[in-house]
Amino acid sequence: MNTLVEALGLSHTVELLSLSPPGWGGNLLRGLAHSLEIAIGAYAFGLIIGLFGAYGKLNGGPVVRDLLGVYTTVVRAVPELVLILILYFVGTDLLNRVVTGFGYERVEISGVAAGIWVLGIVQGAYATEVLRGAILAVPVGQIEAARAYGMSPLLTMRRVTIPAMMSFAIPGLANLWLIATKDTALLAIVGFHELTLETKQAASSTRAYFTFFLAAGGLYLCVTLLSGVVFKRVERWARKGQRSLREAGS
């Protein structure tokens, strides 16, 4: 192994990427952990918003429907970067107003919490649309049957609508997860120490730009490819008992 590294002239690269302090590998991995933490939190937050948003869009009154329409349209038309800044400032302002209103000191919001709040709201708009489409694809008869059995709306949602819509929603949700992981990079611009910013700092202090950016790209790619495998399994699980399109067609 060592001789191979020497032969390829990569010993300097290995040194730079090593996990212990002279190398920057540890910083990169810590950044990746932060990125994943935010991505998972924002994704979960977005799914919750999306589920309620989709129900509101489908069953809500005219005002709720229009407000949700404004929310999804605005979030999908304004760059994430601008939304991140607006939501970040609004979030810290509101929180501080509430906190000082109760007579406490001003607080600094942690980067992770801010990232989850901001990206979660962005994700929520996309999730609303994905889940709305998936719920619409569930045959009406199934929901009517559940109602005829006397199930409460919540029970219908838990036992019928959500399981039945899963297979339609998974491809869109998989896509959303990939967007969530990539959007965490945008937090680098507001100075949060996730993978991309850690990489930039490592690169600019060692002047080895290609080494670090390619390494970070490799890490992101690993996350993407692994998620692809996981979501394929989840999709197969969600499609249990359904005929695949290929078998059904022609």
Next chain:
Amino acid sequence: MSAFRAALLPHRIVMILLTLALVAWCAYSMRWDWIPKYADLALEGLWRTIWILIVTTILGFLLAIPLGLAQAVGPWYLSAPAKAFCTIIRGTPLLLQIWLLYFGLGSLFPQFPWIRESELWPYLRQAWPYAVLALSLSYAGYEGEVMRGAFSGVAKGQIEAAKAFGMSRFTIFRRIWLPQAIQNALPTLGGETILQLKATPLVASITIIDIYAVASRVRQDTFIVYEPLLLLAVIYMAIAGIIALFFKWLEGRVPVKAR
């Protein structure tokens, strides 16, 4: 007419009035006195955002055609690299790609004397070639995937009919295959172009003064936080609306057989 009637529902009238009241309140009680001072810079930034968007969309689309074609019908030695390219572009954040090209290539080029002496050097020292390259490659990566589906979606009978007419392979591609593939892809392309618009503010991170960078500068100079950002959001929404209308118009121009 129907859109006008839809706006006349009672709850919509109330919401529109509330919105107008909100806008009036914003105009009246927020600070907008910085606008005249920064108007010229903002127009310059807006123009930069728009030309970067148009140039990278066109370049990216031209690159996406061979990428889609290679993946749809190419032999393995063409389809495999095309697929790898699309996977890598789609699997890593755009910000990382921009920084890799700008900082990476930007630190590599000066090491070669022949590059420094070449005609291109004055351009390579600026930031915009890297921004255009990164955004074009990104658009090509996403569109390559879309065009793959669009090329394979063209009905076989169409191409067989063209062959029966004795068209050459290139004519078939130019007259039959490509136009129909683009027609298939148009609805997706509209959405992707709006996504590309939303990606343009990232170039501000490599010192290009686009409209987003102007808003950031206003914030830094005057400590006014919300007003520039709100105006910026409205500007982006307006551009996104124009893109959506443009693609709608484009789709309307394509004659569709009544089904």
